[in-house]
Amino acid sequence: MNVKQIIREQKNKLMWILLFSILLGAIIVFQAYLIVEIIHTIFLENQPFESVVTLLSLLFILLLGRALFIHFIGSVSLKLGFQAKKKIRNRLLDHFSTKSLTPTNEDQSGKKIGLMLDTVDEIDPYFSEYLPKVIQASTIPIILLGVIFYFNYPSGLIILFTAPFIPLFMAIIGMKTRDKSEEQIEQMNAFSAQFLDTLQGLKTLKLFGKAKQSESKIETSTLGFRDATMDVLKVAFASAFMMELISMLSMGLIALEVSFRMIVFDSITFHTAFFVLLLAPEFYVLLKELSSAFHSGRESLTAIKKINEEISTDANDVSWGTQKLQTGSPSSIQLNNVDMQYPNDGFMLGPINLHIDPYEKIALIGESGSGKTTLFHLLAGLMEPQSGTIYLDGYSKADVDSSSWFRQLGYLSQDPYIFAGTIAENISLGTDKFVSDQEIWRVLNQVKLDTLVSTLEHGIHTTIGEGGRGLSGGEKQRLALARILIKQPSILLFDEPTTGLDLKTEKVIQNSLEQLTEKMTVITIAHRIKTIQSSDRIWIMEEGKIVADGTHKELEHSNEFYQSLITPIRKENME
Numbered sequence: 128m129n130v131k132q133i134i135r136e137q138k139n140k141l142m143w144i145l146l147f148s149i150l151l152g153a154i155i156v157f158q159a160y161l162i163v164e165i166i167h168t169i170f171l172e173n174q175p176f177e178s179v180v181t182l183l184s185l186l187f188i189l190l191l192g193r194a195l196f197i198h199f200i201g202s203v204s205l206k207l208g209f210q211a212k213k214k215i216r217n218r219l220l221d222h223f224s225t226k227s228l229t230p231t232n233e234d235q236s237g238k239k240i241g242l243m244l245d246t247v248d249e250i251d252p253y254f255s256e257y258l259p260k261v262i263q264a265s266t267i268p269i270i271l272l273g274v275i276f277y278f279n280y281p282s283g284l285i286i287l288f289t290a291p292f293i294p295l296f297m298a299i300i301g302m303k304t305r306d307k308s309e310e311q312i313e314q315m316n317a318f319s320a321q322f323l324d325t326l327q328g329l330k331t332l333k334l335f336g337k338a339k340q341s342e343s344k345i346e347t348s349t350l351g352f353r354d355a356t357m358d359v360l361k362v363a364f365a366s367a368f369m370m371e372l373i374s375m376l377s378m379g380l381i382a383l384e385v386s387f388r389m390i391v392f393d394s395i396t397f398h399t400a401f402f403v404l405l406l407a408p409e410f411y412v413l414l415k416e417l418s419s420a421f422h423s424g425r426e427s428l429t430a431i432k433k434i435n436e437e438i439s440t441d442a443n444d445v446s447w448g449t450q451k452l453q454t455g456s457p458s459s460i461q462l463n464n465v466d467m468q469y470p471n472d473g474f475m476l477g478p479i480n481l482h483i484d485p486y487e488k489i490a491l492i493g494e495s496g497s498g499k500t501t502l503f504h505l506l507a508g509l510m511e512p513q514s515g516t517i518y519l520d521g522y523s524k525a526d527v528d529s530s531s532w533f534r535q536l537g538y539l540s541q542d543p544y545i546f547a548g549t550i551a552e553n554i555s556l557g558t559d560k561f562v563s564d565q566e567i568w569r570v571l572n573q574v575k576l577d578t579l580v581s582t583l584e585h586g587i588h589t590t591i592g593e594g595g596r597g598l599s600g601g602e603k604q605r606l607a608l609a610r611i612l613i614k615q616p617s618i619l620l621f622d623e624p625t626t627g628l629d630l631k632t633e634k635v636i637q638n639s640l641e642q643l644t645e646k647m648t649v650i651t652i653a654h655r656i657k658t659i660q661s662s663d664r665i666w667i668m669e670e671g672k673i674v675a676d677g678t679h680k681e682l683e684h685s686n687e688f689y690q691s692l693i694t695p696i697r698k699e700n701m702e
């Protein structure tokens with residue numbers, strides 16, 4: 128994410144700010160001129176009030192114009208900040224959604240939320256304050272300086288000598304704040320991560336009697352964030368004080384010089400002296416505003432750096448292309464020498480070589496930790512292999528359009544996620560088509576959730592998930608099945624529930640899938656002997672490799688490992 132690139136895209140808005148700034152500069156000059164003229168006419172020439180009515184009306188119009196231009200610059204600047212944030216958030220979202228699952232699991236979600244919300248918000252001042260102020264400060268003061276030089280060059284020389292101290296201080300303070308604002312953002316993200324982690328695991332922490340300890344951990348990270356913020360603010364206050372001091376001293380010098388020239392040397396008129404005295408503060412006000420905007424702009428640059436650090440870790444992006452897959456029938460899947468290793472020399476999957484024909488029913492079995500879920504994530508396209516190629520319908524996955532693949536795919540896991548939303552929204556999640564209320568009720572009936580839902584006040588429009596009504600484990604599973612029934616995928620990855628689910632749920636899942644799966648390719652991480660026996664092929668996984676591939680009949684007598692795996696399953700299913 129390049130700041131220059133965003134600036135280039137927002138060139139039009141910046142041009143508007145430049146135009147408004149030039150007009151504002153002209154208004155400031157004329158406004159000062161009119162004030163001087165009015166005072167001169169009334170107090171020095173002792174003219175009646177009526178003689179300045181036209182000048183006063185003009186002054187009123189100019190003040191109105193000034194307010195309007197300030198408003199225009201403000202609203203264009205806000206839009207500039209808004210567009211920049213939108214662009215960066217989209218880029219981040221894109222990054223998170225294309226990123227392979229592997230590193231995503233490593234980071235804490237709170238840190239990501241912190242990055243997505245707070246860090247992106249920190250970027251706003253750069254575009255909505257700093258850039259517009261840079262434009263204003265590089266146009267209006269130049270206009271003012273030109274006018275001051277024209278009317279009274281010594282005042283211009285004083286400004287020319289003192290003004291550079293302001294950017295000089297800005298640069299020094301900028302260097303000092305860089306580390307501090309980096310530390311502040313670091314602390315803020317650490318705090319978000321800690322907070323969300325504790326919230327999500329609160330039940331576990333309470334059950335293990337660790338809730339109090341977590342409280343103190345949160346307190347420590349809050350204090351860390353507070354201290355870092357105070358450090359940044361201290362520098363900000365010190366810088367504001369210095370800017371004030373420099374501009375007051377400079378204006379004092381100009382006042383002294385002007386009064387000497389007017390009273391002692393009699394070399395300028397009251398008119399010119401007053402005019403210069405009115406313009407000089409306008410000059411410094413703008414520079415001071417620039418310096419405070421510079422301070423926020425510096426923090427924004429740190430935030431942009433943090434976001435770039437996150438985005439540049441895209442070595443693990445899951446790569447997709449543009450080739451659309453056929454619709455109607457399931458795609459064939461082929462894995463050629465596919466390898467995947469979790470970071471830091473973690474678990475290694477592969478090399479995997481396999482081919483799945485359309486409509487095949489495959490059971491995947493293996494001991495806990497043998498890599499079944501990891502293989503599912505690779506097959507689903509949620510992870511990117513380190514080496515080797517995945518072919519979908521003969522096309523390399525890197526060339527295939529991701530949405531045409533995900534449209535085919537259904538993944539029924541053991542811990543489905545229920546989003547904050549209504550029951551109807553959660554069920555129609557997987558399809559782009561319009562889903563009528565009747566269809567929702569039909570699938571609810573199929574998964575035996577209709578009785579429960581009909582007792583709810585808002586029926587299928589009841590909010591569930593976070594902030595809504597809770598669901599039991601079995602109900603969540605049935606809701607996830609309802610999603611699949613609505614989506615009607617042509618390839619189903621099914622992580623069969625281990626025994627322990629309520630009988631009703633188990634039966635519902637079995638019956639529904641038996642009818643549904645005829646028209647699908649189904650790969651099941653199987654825990655039931657019936658699923659294993661009825662599948663076309665069985666893959667046995669051991670330490671990240673598929674060590675056997677065959678039918679139940681073939682493996683039952685010839686493969687000792689298979690026997691050792693299914694004997695306990697058989698026993699469990701019989702109990």
Ligand SMILES: Nc1ncnc2c1ncn2[C@@H]1O[C@H](COP(=O)(O)OP(=O)(O)OP(=O)(O)O)[C@@H](O)[C@H]1O
Pocket residue numbers: 229232233469470473474493494495496497498499500501502
């Ligand atoms: N995000 C991760 N980072 C590092 N290692 C991981 C990650 N996820 C899983 N693993 C490791 O990879 C190995 C395989 O895990 P996987 O979940 O694929 O096994 P599984 O066969 O599905 O196990 P189970 O039957 O218990 O669900 C395990 O040793 C696990 O500790």
